Amino acid sequence: MKKKRNPWLAMGLTLVYPGLGHGYLGEMGVGLLYITIHSFLLLVAMMSLGFLGLPALIFWIYAIVKVLIRADQINKEEVKPEFVSQGSANKSFIFTFLIGLIPFYVFPFQTYFSLYDRLPSEKREVQAYLQRSLEEKYGTSAEVYPVTYSWNAGDMDGTFSAQAKLSEYPMFSFQVTVSGKKSLKAPISDTFVNEFMKYQYGEKYRKKIGSDLEEASFSHSEIWVDGINPRVARMDLKELAKNPESYISIYINTVKFMDLTENNKEQLAQQIWSVVEPLKEEGISAISLNIDVFHPEQNTPSFNRKQSYNKKIANISVSKESHIRSAEDIVPLIEFRAK
Known part of the structure; x- marks a missing residue:
């Protein structure tokens, strides 16, 4: 059968x-x-x-x-x-x-x-390469956690990324990445300086700037303290600790309630400068601001910045590339909202 x-x-x-x-x-x-x-x-x-x-x-x-x-x-x-x-x-x-x-x-x-992904054996090779590269760059031992791979239609080579720590700063981790093309020879990118500045100086400058903003009658303030990651092959950690201000980036988003006119723009510029000047004196040049100005009658307990967007009088946007040196440099940046 x-x-x-x-x-x-x-x-x-x-x-x-x-x-x-x-x-x-x-x-x-x-x-x-x-x-x-x-x-x-x-x-x-x-x-x-x-x-x-x-x-x-x-x-x-x-x-x-x-x-x-x-x-x-x-x-x-x-x-x-x-x-x-x-x-x-x-x-x-x-x-x-x-x-x-x-x-x-x-x-x-x-x-x-x-x-869509890479073999586990290749990921382990990249992980070892990232560790060697970090140790060469910062002159101290590094620990790199398991690597992940991602890609999108705009980056067909993809990117390997992982979290890492340096032995001298084990209290925080940062991201390290390398291109998926010739990954064992390509230069790495990492966010160590960024995370170092946030960890070491973030709270200090948020408190300082928040106090200065309140004193100058700004409200509803949001403050971000970040780091500038230099694209260098080697980074001296001792030099970084000695001169951190040149690697700090600050972004301020706040509100001013004021009956602003062409006649009192200089007054507002001077108040903004009173917040920026101390930071400049400390050596921080990468400072960005976004300030929305509303009429004093909008200053109520129920004020909502997003919902009141169409009621603002003016906006001041200062990018970190503006290089303002005085209150006079801020005056031209005050833009009244078209009625």
Whole structure:
């Protein structure tokens, strides 16, 4: 009696890759045809970054349904497979399976790990490279945590990134990244200086600036203290600790309630300068401000800056590239809202 073929095993093999199930049933020709069709549809899907992936999915579902029907027909002897004898059927499956390994490796496996992700072994190599690069850059031992890989349509090379710590500053971590193209030779980028400034000086300057803003009658203030990450191959940590001000970046977003006119713009500029000048004297040059001016009648407990956006009188926007040196430099930056 001819040995029956297990339809569920045929379906499981088809789930792995369309065509393998037919090879198991002894239909090597159909199996190879399905492998070829599905491989082509997968290639189209991969080349379109998944936008044209529906045909491959539909064909996959079709192959699963088809192999279940064929298994039932063969077991009922309604149709005869290409290879009837047990030995020939086994050879059909082995040959189809070996052929199917090639597109399975190239498309779902290799393409995924070259485009959407990278192999764990490559990630470990990049992790070691990032650690060596950080130690060379900062002259101290570093610890790099497991690496992740990401990409988008605007950066097809992708990026490796990881969190890291330096032994001299274990109290905070920072991000280190490197391009996915020639990742073991490409220069790294990291946010150590950024995180160092936030950790070491963030609270100090937020309190100082907040006090100065309150004294100058500004309100609803938001203050960010950040760091400027220099693109250098080596960084002296001792020099960084001696001269931190040149690496600090400050952004202030606040509100002024004032009956502002062309006649009293200088008064507002002087109040702004009273906040900026002490920072300049300390050596901080990267200072950005955004100030919205509202009429005093808007100063109520229910005031909401976003909801009152259309009621503001003027706006002052000072970028860190403005290099203001006095209150006079601020006056031209006061822009009245068009009525």
